[in-house]
Amino acid sequence: MNEEALMNLSNRMQNDFYVGVVGSVRSGKSTFINSFFKLMVLPNIHDEFLKHKIVDELPQSAAGKQIMTVEPKFVPSTSLELDINDTKLTLRFVDCVGEIIPSSEGYGNDSEPRLVKTPWYDEAIPFKEAASIGTEKVIYNHSNLGVYVTSDGSFGEFKRYEYEAVEERLIPKMKEMNKPFVIVLNTKDPKSSQAEKLSKSLEEKYGVSVVCLSAVNMTQEDCNRVLDKALSEFPIADLEISLPDYIEVIGEDISLKKEIMDTISNVENKYKKVKDVQHICEELKSSNLFSGVKLELLEVSTGTASIVLDLDASKYQEIVSELLGNHAESRADFIEYLYKSRKANEVYEQVKTAIEEAKQTGYGVSIPRVEDMKLLAPTVIKKNGMYGVKLAAQAPCIHMIAVNVESSFTPIIGSEEQSKMLIDSFHMDEDNTEEMWNKEFFGRKLFDIVNDGMKSKIYHMPDRSKEKIKSVLDKMMNSNHNSLIAIIL
Numbered sequence: 001m002n003e004e005a006l007m008n009l010s011n012r013m014q015n016d017f018y019v020g021v022v023g024s025v026r027s028g029k030s031t032f033i034n035s036f037f038k039l040m041v042l043p044n045i046h047d048e049f050l051k052h053k054i055v056d057e058l059p060q061s062a063a064g065k066q067i068m069t070v071e072p073k074f075v076p077s078t079s080l081e082l083d084i085n086d087t088k089l090t091l092r093f094v095d096c097v098g099e100i101i102p103s104s105e106g107y108g109n110d111s112e113p114r115l116v117k118t119p120w121y122d123e124a125i126p127f128k129e130a131a132s133i134g135t136e137k138v139i140y141n142h143s144n145l146g147v148y149v150t151s152d153g154s155f156g157e158f159k160r161y162e163y164e165a166v167e168e169r170l171i172p173k174m175k176e177m178n179k180p181f182v183i184v185l186n187t188k189d190p191k192s193s194q195a196e197k198l199s200k201s202l203e204e205k206y207g208v209s210v211v212c213l214s215a216v217n218m219t220q221e222d223c224n225r226v227l228d229k230a231l232s233e234f235p236i237a238d239l240e241i242s243l244p245d246y247i248e249v250i251g252e253d254i255s256l257k258k259e260i261m262d263t264i265s266n267v268e269n270k271y272k273k274v275k276d277v278q279h280i281c282e283e284l285k286s287s288n289l290f291s292g293v294k295l296e297l298l299e300v301s302t303g304t305a306s307i308v309l310d311l312d313a314s315k316y317q318e319i320v321s322e323l324l325g326n327h328a329e330s331r332a333d334f335i336e337y338l339y340k341s342r343k344a345n346e347v348y349e350q351v352k353t354a355i356e357e358a359k360q361t362g363y364g365v366s367i368p369r370v371e372d373m374k375l376l377a378p379t380v381i382k383k384n385g386m387y388g389v390k391l392a393a394q395a396p397c398i399h400m401i402a403v404n405v406e407s408s409f410t411p412i413i414g415s416e417e418q419s420k421m422l423i424d425s426f427h428m429d430e431d432n433t434e435e436m437w438n439k440e441f442f443g444r445k446l447f448d449i450v451n452d453g454m455k456s457k458i459y460h461m462p463d464r465s466k467e468k469i470k471s472v473l474d475k476m477m478n479s480n481h482n483s484l485i486a487i488i489l
């Protein structure tokens with residue numbers, strides 16, 4: 001017996017195989033559960049007593065328009081512990097009427113509604129109410145997977161439009177609940193072109209997988225199709241999209257990287273289910289950004305997928321050109337640029353952490369590198385009548401302090417009204433400061449004016465003060481006390 005689909009799905013449901021079977025009356029829910037148990041569940045029960053007990057608890061299918069019961073029914077009444085291929089799983093189905101078809105009989109009239117017992121309330125509640133709260137309770141609280149059974153009207157007393165009306169009310173509700181579910185279109189003849197056509201149109205209408213079958217003559221293959229489709233309705237648990245390593249190392253300030261990341265996040269936001277993984281690949285392909293889109297792994301039992309993207313040589317060139325700008329016009333240009341970049345990077349590596357800390361906290365200190373350390377000449381020391389050797393080292397350690405420098409500019413332009421008009425002409429838009437900085441006053445850009453003001457403040461800091469600050473820091477770093485009072489004049 002092929003249990004792969006059952007095991008995969010059970011794994012995805014953390015081995016709690018709780019299925020809520022909902023739909024309208026007489027769509028074939030009870031028949032579906034009966035067939036499923038006979039084909040997939042009973043063969044895995046080896047205790048004859050238990051088998052008989054479960055057979056007794058299977059729901060009865062009923063014909064005609066007369067409704068006997070609407071109360072949700074747990075099948076079996078207590079969850080079943082199964083051991084299939086050394087995997088233990090707990091299984092339970094709930095059979096539940098979602099909504100009553102108006103032309104059905106036997107549920108009483110509004111003035112005298114028939115009362116039924118439900119698992120959710122101590123007291124009996126009206127038939128209609130039991131039916132409509134059932135779907136929500138069953139799907140939300142009592143199952144990890146929903147099966148919505150509907151019919152094309154090819155058997156029984158009800159017409160297709162009657163099932164359709166119930167679908168239109170219940171399926172959107174189930175979608176809102178955000179639990180995976182699959183639609184089973186129950187028909188007398190699943191091979192007929194009408195049934196196939198209807199199944200396709202339902203799939204398009206609701207965006208949910210549809211399996212067309214005959215619940216009375218269900219086969220193991222039908223069961224596996226339902227299980228496979230149900231699995232594909234689960235959310236993608238982990239999607240790994242990998243890019244060439246040279247894309248991983250650059251930031252989104254490089255335009256191609258931004259375009260790639262936007263495309264990826266777009267598809268990730270658009271497609272959420274396991275069945276969509278193929279669509280994700282197709283959409284990535286159609287973006288024309290990638291020379292290769294390969295689905296390397298799709299593990300349905302865990303919802304894990306991995307897609308590997310590749311770019312052609314022209315995209316690599318595009319990135320190199322953007323990084324180099326006009327520094328590659330001659331060999332000398334290019335080598336000089338690389339050389340300077342290497343030198344700059346050496347310095348940057350030394351002070352990188354200090355800069356980051358200064359940006360975050362206002363103060364950062366670089367850790368000296370081995371090559372910056374100077375070993376001082378060893379000296380002989382005497383302590384408590386004993387002699388020893390003192391080995392010491394020194395290293396410049398760069399302190400970065402973020403000091404806010406303010407620079408202001410006060411164009412005197414005339415009347416109060418003119419001043420207000422000038423203010424109104426500034427668009428204080430944080431995302432578009434470029435326009436403001438480029439505004440000209442007396443023939444100079446605002447940026448240049450403000451920048452000059454800042455530079456002049458920075459250059460005017462007296463050397464004596466700089467030396468004093470340095471000497472205070474020297475003392476503070478090398479003393480054993482980490483607090484110091486300094487008065488710098």
Ligand SMILES: Nc1nc2c(ncn2[C@@H]2O[C@H](COP(=O)(O)OP(=O)(O)O)[C@@H](O)[C@H]2O)c(=O)[nH]1
Nearest residue numbers: 026027028029030031061062063155214215216
């Ligand atoms: N011919 C045919 N009849 C079916 C099929 N599925 C269900 N039925 C019949 O439709 C009626 C209602 O089925 P039932 O499972 O009780 O529907 P429920 O009210 O949704 O539980 C019963 O008489 C079933 O025998 C099917 O695939 N083919």
Ligand SMILES: [Mg+2]
Nearest residue numbers: 029030059060
């Ligand atoms: Mg039934």
